[in-house]
Amino acid sequence: QKEVEQNSGPLSVPEGAIASLNCTYSDRVSQSFFWYRQYSGKSPELIMSIYSNGDKEDGRFTAQLNKASQYVSLLIRDSQPSDSATYLCAVFSGNTPLVFGKGTRLSVIA
Amino acid sequence: KAGVTQTPRYLIKTRGQQVTLSCSPISGHRSVSWYQQTPGQGLQFLFEYFSETQRNKGNFPGRFSGRQFSNSRSEMNVSTLELGDSALYLCASSASPGQGGVTQYFGPGTRLTVL
Numbered sequence: 001q002k003e004v005e006q007n008s009g010p011l012s013v014p015e016g017a018i019a020s021l022n023c024t025y026s027d028r029v030s031q032s033f034f035w036y037r038q039y040s041g042k043s044p045e046l047i048m049s050i051y052s053n054g055d056k057e058d059g060r061f062t063a064q065l066n067k068a069s070q071y072v073s074l075l076i077r078d079s080q081p082s083d084s085a086t087y088l089c090a091v092f093s094g095n096t097p098l099v100f101g102k103g104t105r106l107s108v109i110a
Numbered sequence: 111k112a113g114v115t116q117t118p119r120y121l122i123k124t125r126g127q128q129v130t131l132s133c134s135p136i137s138g139h140r141s142v143s144w145y146q147q148t149p150g151q152g153l154q155f156l157f158e159y160f161s162e163t164q165r166n167k168g169n170f171p172g173r174f175s176g177r178q179f180s181n182s183r184s185e186m187n188v189s190t191l192e193l194g195d196s197a198l199y200l201c202a203s204s205a206s207p208g209q210g211g212v213t214q215y216f217g218p219g220t221r222l223t224v225l
Contacts, residue, residue, distance in 0.1 A: 031209055036216075043200055043216040044153075088153070092212045097143065097166045102152035 002027045004091050006101035015110050019076040023089030023101055026070070032092040033065055033072045038103065039085045047087075048074065079108045112137065114203045114217035122223045128189040131220045135182050135203030142184040143214060144176060145200040153200070159184055160207050188222075196224045 003026040013019045021035075032051050036044035050056045050063040050072065062075040072091075076083055086103040093099070115134045123129050135142050144156040155168035159178035176186040188195055199220045205211030 032212055034213065043198075043219045046213065046215060049213055090214075092209070094209060095207075097155050097158050097168075098212065098214055100145075100153040100155075 002030075002091070002093060002096065002099050004089055004099050004101035006087075006089055006104045008102060009105040010107045011104055012107045012109055013079050015079060015081060015108055017079050019079045019083065019106055019108070021074040021076075021087050021089075021104050021106065022071060023073065023091075024071045025089075025091045025099075027091070027093045027099075028067075028070065030067075030070075030091045030093045033063070034090040034092075034098070035061075035063060035072075035074045036088040036090060037083075037085045038088060044088055076106075079106075081108045081110050084108045114201060114215055116199075116201050116217040116220050118220060119218060120221045120223075122225065123191050124225050125191055125193060127191050128187065129191060129222060130185055130187045131199055131201075131222075133184045133186075133201030133203075133217055135184070135201075136215060139203040139205050139215075140182050141204040141207050141211070142178055142182065143202045143204070144184070144186050145202065146170075147198045147200060147219075148196075156186065156199075158207065165207055191224045193224050196222060198222075 035048045038044040048063040060077045064073045088103045089101040141160045143158040145153045158166040178184040201217045202214035
């Protein structure tokens with residue numbers, strides 16, 4: 001059973017701080033990793049994808065992947081109240097459906 | 111490029127009825143996945159279709175079924191509705207099921223309420 005684990009939160013950070021969201025996965029051969037943001041009552045929206053070890057930056061977002069330790073993280077710099085949402089980690093291992101974690105709820109306090 | 115569309119957006123049904131939900135993927139995308147989302151349960155995978163073939167199926171009873179048409183549009187059907195079927199049903203579109211095209215883009219969802 002392929003698993004993707006996330007801390008459910010809520011993770012509370014003050015406005016302007018760095019929010020750090022973590023995700024671990026069980027399948028060593030996982031190839032592709034995704035972060036989605038989901039506002040309450042809305043559908044998930046793709047934020048970042050990452051395929052290779054290391055960091056990938058896109059604006060205020062940085063995804064970090066460490067395949068040896070089987071974790072992927074998402075850093076949000078200069079957090080804003082509008083970043084308050086649930087963040088879903090998803091992992092692809094080939095020939096099987098994308099596996100989603102249950103999500104981490106982030107609350108950015110103004 | 112237009113995004114993923116789902117119809118209807120909201121549905122209210124009573125127990126025992128059946129329902130059909132529709133999903134049109136992003137133009138050029140040939141893979142469609144369906145998910146059920148309930149509070150506290152996260153995204154539960156229902157099925158995945160590619161080129162009119164079901165590639166994967168989640169752990170749901172046979173009351174849940176789906177299909178994909180030659181134009182990649184997909185439908186899912188739930189028969190004999192139960193109260194526990196109340197959920198947000200999400201459709202996700204991707205170019206293909208393989209490594210290079212697996213990125214999924216979600217539609218707005220269909221909110222189903224069973225009374």
